[in-house]
Amino acid sequence: MGSSLGLCLGKAPTSSQLFLFFAMGTNIQPGTEMEVIVEETLSVGDCLKIMLEKSGLSGDAWHLRKTDWCYEAGEPLCEENATLQELKICSGDTLLLVEGKLPLPGVLKMPIWWYQPRGPSGHWESQDQPHSSSQGNGWRASGTQGAAGHVPAEGSLSYLGDMEISEDTALVDLKFQARALAPSSELAVPAPALLRAWTVESRRPGRLLRADRQQLKEYKLGRRAAICLEPLQEEERLGPQDVLLRTRMRIPGERAYAPAVDLVWDTARGWTAGSLRQKVADLYSLPVEKIEIAKYFPEKFEWLPISSWNQQMTKRKKKKKQDTLQGAPYYLKDGDTIGVKNLLVDDSEDFSTARDDAGRDEQEQLAHGKAGSREVLCAQSSDVVSSAVTPVRPRGPEASLSIHVGSFR
Structure with a gap:
């Protein structure tokens, strides 16, 4: 009583089939998802072909990605011969059609960034300084606004390019190869010994990669890792402590x-x-x-x-x-x-x-905006429920509850 049912065109999926949503790109707009019903024993490669055909696309420069808990692009489905059932894809899941071929097994494809904590004069770079990026959607780390000295702790990130590299490669070799990505007219990239390597997390340097001779697979970077390189004035040797x-x-x-x-x-x-x-x-x-x-x-x-x-x-x-x-x-x-x-x-x-005051004020405004949106949605939902004429079910008589616990002595 009071439930809402939706009438959908087409046959219902059987017990061995999956009802999936899929969309193109990583920036999903509400209402742009398409639907498909496939067998759960279908391979990832065949599922990709079906989705490409339904989208009117062609070519082999595409791959599928899962969506994570916040509905953003997650891990790619790398094993094209694995079945959807083996990868624990369930009905109602949303997959993303993303352009670009997946790297071969044992090969990492990662974006490389250049991290500049201070400008040439020793001050922090300003947001309005010229910045070039070979990516159309290149971004810059937050916290570079304002005059020098008024920025709490951030530098700037400049995109150098994508790199395909084996997991067996040592970190020092990654630094050496990354030097070829930097335009010589813009960045003077020093020798590998004068470069720090960080993972990029939340658009800022995250985990420091210390040992130059250690292989990349030992860092357990994952397939969505990004690396940024920071120039040094002199070589450093950091101990484990x-x-x-x-x-x-x-x-x-x-x-x-x-x-x-x-x-x-x-x-x-x-x-x-x-x-x-x-x-x-x-x-x-x-x-x-x-x-x-x-x-x-x-x-x-x-x-x-x-x-x-x-x-x-x-x-x-x-x-x-x-x-x-x-x-x-x-x-x-x-x-x-x-x-x-x-x-x-x-x-x-x-x-x-x-800047901290301004940042906290902005966060409060965003929080109030989200709270206001939730209140509007709740009000609309309550209006819909109140407009529906549903009889009130009488409550049944209360009954006593008895719990019997066995003896385990």
């Missing part, structure tokens, strides 16, 4: 920061706040009790002060707990930005910048 951080000294009275300085922190003695504070104090030649430090969370536009220790209340007693920055709430890792405040000249409690 070293963490690379970006430290930025706050400019008193300006709500701004000086250009970033790289800090290599040896965590062999532990991921403690006291150890990090001492390392930062040594870097800037300041007394450790005269500095305050905070980690920057760019996705939230927030700074979290790092104290020397925290207290944990227990039922029995109050005790000091050895802090670790590797876990909650800091989750410190390579590439994180650490703001530094010199208490000798700056006694304010605020670490944020004007």
Whole structure:
């Protein structure tokens, strides 16, 4: 009673068939999906042919991708001979027809980006500086707006090109081959030893790839990985216990920061706040009790002060707990930005910048907009339900519930 049914043209799928949606490209517009009914024992290659024929497309430069939980392009279906059933494709799933041939097994096809944390003058590059990209949809990392010194922690990303490379290739060989992608007129790419390699996550450098002699397959990059290369002034050798951080000294009275300085922190003695504070104090030649430090969370536009220790209340007693920055709430890792405040000249409690205020305001506006949209949809849904004349079913009499538990002795 009260259910809604839809009348669809065509025969219903049998128990051995799948009802699938599919769309072209990775930017799905609502209402543009097409439908197809196929056998669950059909191979990925044959399913691709059926979808191409129904779309009016031809050629072999296409492949299928799943959609992830947020309805965006996910992992490609690489095994063309595998059946839909083996790959756990279910009725109602949406597949994407994406242009481009899949690389051969054991070969990675990844975009290569150029990461420039500072401009030639040592300042952060501005968003309105010229930027060229060989991709039509090239993007630039967020956080490069405004004048130099007012940007919290970001640099710029420039697209160099796609590279097909074997999983057995060492990281140093990837750096060497990537040099050929950079236009000589735009970028002076140094030797492989003067390049850092990062994965690209959320449009910014993510995981630092350390060992040059390690094979790419040992990093477990996945088929959607992207790599960005960062130039260095001198060769560096990071140990397994070293963490690379970006430290930025706050400019008193300006709500701004000086250009970033790289800090290599040896965590062999532990991921403690006291150890990090001492390392930062040594870097800037300041007394450790005269500095305050905070980690920057760019996705939230927030700074979290790092104290020397925290207290944990227990039922029995109050005790000091050895802090670790590797876990909650800091989750410190390579590439994180650490703001530094010199208490000798700056006694304010605020670490944020004007750009942080603008970013948080924008996030609040987006959240209010989504909430308003949900309220409108709920109101429309309630109007539809109230307009339908559905008899109210009388409630049945309440009955007692008995649970019998067997003896397992």
